[in-house]
């Protein structure tokens with residue numbers, strides 16, 4: 001469930017931590033990271049062996065290793081950028097409801113092997129089944145709606161703001177000052193002055209004609 005995970009995770013982090021100093025590209029990555037790791041391994045590459053899409057990436061140990069790895073190996077700006085990754089991954093586990101599966105969540109405390117979740121003959125079958133599942137579809141739509149809402153709120157239809165997000169992961173409220181500056185530009189004394197001066201030039205020529213016509217009237 002890509003949209004469900006990315007949408008809900010981004011919304012949760014937005015509501016709790018805001019936009020400052022959060023790289024939302026890392027948030028989106030962390031939101032699907034457990035599936036990015038486990039699904040290909042457990043459902044495609046080694047399906048016969050694992051028969052589940054929830055492996056190491058869906059364990060608390062993975063989140064802790066991620067957290068420690070980032071804290072111990074990264075410094076400064078890079079560390080600040082990546083600190084949100086384990087948090088987003090942890091939210092993924094919560095959204096998956098992994099607590100109802102303690103063997104996976106606390107792996108390898110209770111068992112060194114992961115509980116299997118056989119899906120029949122072929123992983124594609126699971127994908128097709130998920131696509132036609134109304135509950136899954138509903139959740140994906142909720143996630144998509146949240147993403148669309150954030151897209152709108154942060155003005156990502158604007159090219160410069162979108163570029164800012166793609167390059168720096170930043171969701172800024174810069175749209176407001178920019179909108180103000182656009183308004184300001186319109187009502188800027190300088191802009192008006194220029195318009196006025198050209199208007200004045202016209203007025204002056206008319207004014208020049210004015211006295212002339214007045215003179216004609218007078219004459």
Ligand SMILES: [Zn+2]
Pocket residue numbers: 034035058092096
């Ligand atoms: Zn998952």
